[in-house]
Amino acid sequence: MSEDGNYGWNRRDVLRTTGAVGAAAALGGVASATPGREPGAKEGEVLVGVSKPKGTPKDVVEQYVPGNAEVVHQNETLSYVAVKFPAQAPDVARQNFIDAVTKKEGVKYAEENATYETQLSPNDPQYGSQYAPQQVKSDQAWDTTLGDSSVTIAVVDTGAQYDHPDLAGNYKSNPGYDFADGDSDPYPDVPSDEYHGTHVSGCAAAVVDNGSGVAGQGNSSLINGRALDESGSGSTSDIADAIEWAADQGADVINLSLGGGGYTSTMKNAVSYATTNGALVVAAAGNDGSGSVSYPAAYSECMAVSAVDDNENLASFSQYGSSVEICAPGVDVLSTTTEARGSYEKLSGTSMATPVTSGVAGLTLAKWSSLSNSDLRAHLKNTAEDIGLSSDQQGSGQADAYAAVTTDPSNSGGGDGGGDGGGGGDSTSASVDGSLSGYYDYDNYSYAWSYSSPSQVVVELDGPSDADFDLYVNTGTTTNASPSNYDYGSYSADSQESITIDSPDTSTDMQIDVDSYSGSGSYTLTITEYQ
Template sequence: MAGTPNFDRRTFLKLAAAAGLTGAAGVTTATPGRSPGPKKEEILVGVSKTADSPRKAVEKHVPGNATVVHENKTLSYVAVKFPSVAADRARENFISAVTKRDEVKYAEKNVTHQALYTTNDPQYGSQYAPQQVNADTAWDTTLGSADVTVAVVDQGVKYDHPDLSAQFGSDKGQDFVDADGDPYPDVLADEYHGTHVAGIAAGTTDNSEGIGGISDSSLLSGRALSESGSGSTSDIADAIEWAADQGADVINLSLGGGGYTSTMKNAVSYATQQGSLVVAAAGNDGSGSVSYPAAYSECVAVSALDPDETLASYSNYGTDIDLAAPGTNVLSCWTTDTEYKEISGTSMATPVVSGVAGLTLAVYDLSPADLRSQLKNTAVDVGLSENEQGAGRVDAANAVTTEPGSGGGGGGGGGDSTTSTIDDSLSSSADSDCWSYAWEYGSPSQVVVDLSGPSSADFDLYVNEGSGTCPTTGSYDYRSWTTDSEEQIVIDDPDTSADLSVLVDSYSGGGSYTVTVTEKE
């Protein structure tokens, strides 16, 4: 039973200010002539929303040989393009100079991301992925619902494919590579990845045609990768924001590379706060660290399994893995006359999880945090380490037949939750508050920390777990650092050996704020 205890000295204590502190809708159409795909000549500059506009805040600091070529007002960043002949040093000098400006939160290269699949020789045969995650059993409860939308941010999707056309409505999506309203692949022979991913998540089931996708969810295509299989941070971030604004319940990111970027982090944070579950591929390097964007705490990071449920040799693994799913030799939709083909990768495992998420939402109305917990709580332990499988192999039958919050499966978890709130204010960018939160449960399965601050200011949220020490803006376990004052941090299986420490910091401006901490057993 949910409870709402009052903040008192036992539950939530205000600490002394931390020492050592350091200071589509909304997407402006790209400037004509801006090249599609990777944009290595560009620097992305994030601007606090206390500025009049991102473009105005940055434009006056741009050197004469560069120009602002793109603006995203929702995520509050601009892209500054330098001539292709400009030396890397010129871009580095610009990053160093512009980040000294009060309204600028970050500046970073517009790095390139790749579709995360591993090609192999064509193999034709029966599907195994839906059966391995017990989707066929889940279909006795639901085939999915057109009221649930899965957005595929990837290459374009062949939306007239016979196994996909029924899953698309009148709005097929957006093309962020070529900056137009048609996400159809440019070169069908080369641009198959998005179509394959879409078919896994939501190829039409029980239609006497081809394959059965995991769920009969509605599909949206956000074309952010070109026919070469690569795309820029800005195109992907814009597509994520657009998908969230379209009301996507699940956003599938079968892509990675480029490392941590604030622009992408802010995009997945925005999508989560808008109500979208972001599911991302762990990476195909076979390494012990999860690639970005999957490594962001907001994302559900997915590793890939072979048909015998061992970890695929190509799959990344590590402490950030949330779930595992079949990814090797997965049969799905194709863009050429072949129509169906098997390929492998964490790209293929990711839409299996997205499809199971779609099935789950057809039965239960869940927030992104609760949906994430449901998928993990109902996962199946296949005998791998936690670094390889996370909570376990996703299981569709368990997910749709287990009442949320009742536990079960490999992820554990109970049914109780408790919510605590505190209201206070910050006066200016020189101000911050640190709070210590005493745990209500001995072993909570998840804690969600939300910050809601004034729209006229830019407040940020920092959290430490397990140490009892106050985070600073330069030293923390978790940070939510968007360009406005709406922040959220989700921690699965938090360390309760010490009180949770929460820092609210004003990057710019002042006003009242509310911090909400929700523990789930």
């Protein structure tokens, strides 16, 4: 980007006097479940993230693990290991390890292997007519497209009965992977108990126009990354591995009908990886009725979904807040369940609203296949229908499939949308190239906004593969961003970073820091604003 362009970049190079020592070659890896690990929560485990140029995470961390603990799992792509302490070990032992290991060279973070759960509020089974596809106008959109099998929605959840008569036509021939049990089959272990993922799959993409059962939002292809056990609980590590796997499978949309584990760097890096690799990550706002959104929906990389009922009122259980971007039906939603449970049932939760939104996203891509994940996210918000709720409750509005497939993304936001993030569908993008000399180096930028009130801005860093560069952003201030002072950060184990900010504060120029954690090389920094 030129110094005298419309964007007003201002670059200030500063060398620091402290930091880590030089880098080793980065090593790749493919996420896979570690044999012998039990599904569900991983109590007593600590996740340790390592800068990729320092070597494999196990090699870096193992030397610091106390004698009563062991490395039990490694993900080289996300560059972390799980360290398991004995069940009888006191909490202070894990905390002492976390405090000590984070001071070691090449270690970026250490944290408890938090537990996440399905975002479901079950009711007694009720059979009747669907309302979700009609309420989000998928049925009207079907006059334009029924969906396309080239679009893939990954359901990261419990297992799913992928051979269900109303799902088999849309599940891929290789239906997924089981990260909870560590095998290649995501089929439910106990179909009468494990039904959540089957219901979620049907909300998104039960086969449309097959003459039986229910209809999802469109005929997208489905895959399942089983990361939760029969009770609906799962560990950060299993979910993060499943998200990475889904992105590596080329998923266009990744559905996360789960939450409650709090902020973790491991999960943050997983959703950042998926976003950087082109997936739209759609996540449940949560079910405790509070005025803030649960993680992972609260990460800027995720599109947070709240739930409404068939009267288009906010569901009593749905969490809400400024992070909500869109809403969808989530009360008494009829969808597929395992045949052992009767094949169909009604369930409630933001777990249901999320795959309805994911299904609308898939249907939209069937019509507008060239949309990037950022463009798709903006288009769904721009075409959402204002149903009269506050922006904290509905975000930009209720997902509107008809508006999404009939409105040209290059023209306008269309629809009846009226919440934050609505408006025109225009975007503008520009980039700047730079280089960093080593761990002691960073570049600060000031960025003058092109739009007065953009609905979203995406900041992306593409750096060298043999270094570890991080990205930090401040808005609404003239204070430089830095690793110790930032509003938004992306600091994965490599140099591919992405930050998404909805309705950014444009009262001052945006402050951006490109920081070398280790290594040197050239990079490209790209800013995309959406109107």
